[in-house]
Amino acid sequence: MANVANLEKRLLDLLDKKSSFVIALTGEWGIGKTQFWNSFKKKYNDQFKLRKYAYVSLFGIDSLESLKYEIAVKTHEVNQLEDRMQGAKSLFNKALDTVDLSSIQGKGLSLNIGKSLITSALSSLVSNTVICIDDVERISDSLSFKDVMGLVNDLKLEKNCQVIIILHEAKASEQFQEYKEKVLDEVLILDDNLDILETFITDELALDVMQLFYRTIRVKNLRFYNKVFNNYQKIIENIDSLSKTSKEYILKNLLIIRWIDEFQPEIPLDDDKSSFKATLDLFHDSNRNFIIMSDDDFLNQSDKLKAFRRYLDAFYPLFLFDNWTTHIISMLTNHDISEESIGNLLKRDVLSETKLQDELAHEQVIGEFHSLELQPDFCERLYYSACTKIQKSEMNNISFYCDILENCNRADLAQQLENHTKQFIKNEIKSSQSKPSIDNWYRFGRQPQDRFYDFIKNEIKNYRISNIKSSLISTIFLKFHDNNRNGWDSSDKDIISMIDKDILKELVWADLDDKKYRKHFIHSILLHPVLNEIEGKREEVRQWIIELLNEKTSVSPESEAPIKMWLSSTDNLTKNLF
Structure with a gap:
């Protein structure tokens, strides 16, 4: 050589x-x-x-x-x-x-x-x-x-x-x-x-990571490393007090993303006889949404994603493709790694030292499990890591972590994790502004022996909106009106059932783009199909609207003539609803 x-x-x-x-x-x-x-x-x-x-x-x-x-x-x-x-x-x-x-x-x-x-x-x-x-x-x-x-x-x-x-x-x-x-x-x-990397990579940590990438992935293009290093410097100089571990996390993600984007590498599949070209499309689903490729989703990934992660194993075991990485891709593809763009990420708490450390700790503990080499305090570290994942993992994964703890003779930690998870589920469903779907918790389907599925179904069955926002109801009726009375969803029934006179008042006198069509908009409210699915609700809404119109004439006498003429021509909003 x-x-x-x-x-x-x-x-x-x-x-x-x-x-x-x-x-x-x-x-x-x-x-x-x-x-x-x-x-x-x-x-x-x-x-x-x-x-x-x-x-x-x-x-x-x-x-x-x-x-x-x-x-x-x-x-x-x-x-x-x-x-x-x-x-x-x-x-x-x-x-x-x-x-x-x-x-x-x-x-x-x-x-x-x-x-x-x-x-x-x-x-x-x-x-x-x-x-x-x-x-x-x-x-x-x-x-x-x-x-x-x-x-x-x-x-x-x-x-x-x-x-x-x-x-x-x-x-x-x-x-x-x-x-x-x-x-x-x-x-x-x-x-x-x-050896040439040493001539322009001036950061010792960055040099170590890039040399590892060079030796394992065998990318030799110096222009590539120079661009990655410039991107890396722009990011870390805008984040105070990042640890060494977090800087490594950022740089490894940058190397992998730029490598895919610039070289579209050929990745071998399991049979070693075929391969596929890796592009950033690999990380999008059929609806062009990013696939969050965390450790606990590994078994649910496609064959290509699994092959890609195995290919990277020597450089980055169980490569994480998470929300933070999604933002890195966005910055690179939009050619915007400015101080302002980094500042916006920080404001949204996308780049957070705590989050990074939690992700890395999770990667470590799951890596131990898959490698069959558990280190001291494994159960305690898995329990803590699983608790940080409750809000963003599929329930299949949390259930699996409970299984691991039980099999490690820590039923106490398994029960605590299950209790925490169920309380989180109850709070999420209770505070939801619309009836949740079981699919929100099981994007890849239910795994056998999952311990949360029936619990979630029961919570959804008993779901009732407790604190409805008037803006949400307004959005439903405005959408129906703006789409020529075609845009409606029967699942809005629970929300519309919560409408009262105060909410209706905000809706009737909403600031419309074209105020001369207010009568047409009020007709749209009365014609919304979901009102007919709630016994007595359409008539209740009609009576409230009449009361609100009459109240308007009391505070604005100049509006009395057009309001009375309109109510007369529609027989109090029962006919001629165009």
Whole structure:
């Protein structure tokens, strides 16, 4: 494996001599070939035996003369931080650009003025020079690869230059293979750039996590790590007093999410004969909602999600895809990792040290159970962790935790957990503004021996709204009206049954977008189908509306005429309800 240390040693052996050569430095996209070379040049600058140096990128160069010119202009002494002759060379360049060749030729003068003149004037600078030619795979269509390799060969043989060509061999011109044997003395392949991470990842914790990701997932693209590190810094600098564990949690999620988004990796399935491409769509259900992939949902996940988590196991055992990770995805896909966006997350308590620590503690204790290696105080830690999960886990999972505690001979903790859970269920159903559905508690269906299912069904059966909000009733009637009297749901029956005269008063005199249609809206209230499902309710509502209209005439006498005319034409709201 050609890692940084091995390549540095080989390059030093070559450069330690004054003899000429041509070598190619290759590697896959983003592995850091140019960064490696620049770092090497800076680190071992004093050991270059040839004392002149030039770096040229082929990107944007469209002719051989332009390439020669660039090499000549860029050549300078190795021990100079910059070329001291660059100013003079720039004057040549500026003078050339001001020459109007068509004007001169129009006067009958036959002058051959071009970059070749300056190249000739400067060519003496190029001999005995270390020359790096980068971006060979991005060569212009107007520049012949054959000519470039011919020039490189001349620099080696005629000018005694040491030439290093940097390219992604798999993407280079097919002609490269032809000239590879004729011109190149050696091909050096950079295929392990782990050490380069240390040159730009300045945070020790981040470096450790990224090196682990590199070794286990084998992503070698340095641009990828640089982007993740920038994202990570922007997030943690806006959160005070994050622990080391929480910072690791954030960075691991960032690495995984960016890896999926940028590379769409192929993940092997169980049979090892097939695979699938992982994208962020993997974490959405058929309705485009995020699938919360917590530890306790593992057994309910699809085969692809299970395979994905197993693939990550060496880097991030039982990878959590939770609400916090959902917000990270949102920030990345919307290209918004600003201080303001982080501040908004903090205000909504999405990023919370306590929450992060609770999630990590839960991950640890469940990991012990699945690995069959329980650590001291397992039952106590499972009990505490399960209590933090009651509000957001499926009841199947809480029931399973109770089973674990019982099987660990801690029936006392199992009973306490069951009691806490049932009390939470009762409070949630009691405070609900609409009749709950059993599906809210069992998204993936009921598991055998679940201890909460029948309890929840009974609580829902006995459900009664105890503290109805007038705004909720208003929303139901306004929705029916705004949808041309089509938007209604029979499950609203329990809510509508709670309507009284005070709530109706707010509804009748609600601030409508178009007040001239108030009569039409009041008719919509009386025509709502659910009123007919509640014995006597439609008539009760009609009587209340008449009373409210008459009360209006008492406080606003100017409204008496239109109100009485309307009640008369509808026979007190019993007919002509359009």
